[in-house]
Amino acid sequence: MQIECFSLGKRFAHPEENEDCVVILPGRGYAVIDGVTDRSGRRFGPMRAGRYAAGLVATEVTRFLLTEDLSACGGQDRVRRLLQVLGDALRAGYVAHGLQERASTDATARIGCTLALGYHDGPVIQLVSIGDSGIRLRGKTLGTIHHVEAKPLDRVTALIRRECWAHLGKMRADPLSQRRISDNAVWNGLREPPAGLGAEACATVRAHVLNLCDEEMPTISRAEIERLVDSGISGQRAFANHPSSDLGYGVLDGFPLAERHVFTADYPANGISRLELFSDGYFAEPEAFGVAAWEASFAEVERIDPDKIGPYASVKGSTHDSWTDDRTYLGIAFDH
Secondary structure, eight states, X not given: OEXXXXXXXXXXXXXXXXXXXXXXXXXXXXXXXXXXXXXXXXXXXXXXXXXXXXXXXXXXXXXXXXXSOTTSOOHHXXXXXXXXXXXXXXXXXXXXXXXXXXXXXXXXXXXXXXXXXXXXXXXXXXXXXXXXXXXXXXXXXXXXXXXXXXXXHHHHHHHHHHHHHHHHHXXXXXXXXXXXXXXXXXXXXXXXXXXTSOHHHHHHHHHHHHHHHHHHOTTSOHHHHHHHHHHXXXXXGGXXXXXXXXXXXXXXXXXXXXXXXXXXXXXXXXXXXXXXXXXXXXOSOOSSOSHHHHHHHHHHHHHHOTTSOSTTOOSOOOBTTBOSSXXXXXXXXXXX
């Protein structure tokens, strides 16, 4: 067995604030957990909210896999018990910090994380994924199997930032204000013009974003897209774990998870040669296995589109003191 792992926080001067976590239990299970960044800067003791949530989940995943009898197939019953203990851990975190009541009624007060997990379940490797951390499997008879939860919500918000940036560029805005205004627009939405963008320009950008969404996402409710365009990222938590919204997405936050946001699958363990788990700080997947290949792919993305307004459009970009996001890669090459 060969195991390769790399994890790095986005802030150059504060690597300890990396909100990704990993679990590595050779022969039992492996996970990458990505904490949701809280833009308010809340702290839970010494930790940011995302790190706190990811740490709670990593601890419980480890405890669960160490106490389970993984020689016997547990199937979906095991998945349900796992999700129950993860939810219990997060709810206990709210209680410990006096947040249970507020979190119950205010989605913006919740902590959260994504999960990409693979573990032995009798003769199979069972996969569990919640949110947009990714899983890639390879095997001689399996070929390559890839899973990342589709999240059109992120595309909508990325278009807000990209189109605001492009509009400002036509006005010959300086790069610093271009970034500041675009970041403000994607965070607060376009219901009201962000500081530095006039009402007419805001209306132009909004109309263009909505037209692009109509072209790219014709099956998604126009009303929901407008709601997100107008609220920006600051209002996106209303879509978290939504059971029916076209823009709904999965996140572990201690509250009910709709079945549509929980991905599970199992594959014969003796047919898997490679298992790779990764957080969304990687914007392109290399063909090859291993940290070196994934870091080379990361470097190429940074060379091509560091601001993340081109082929890798995102809600934020790299700056002089930070990468776009925390990034984590975990790869396991099995002996058979």
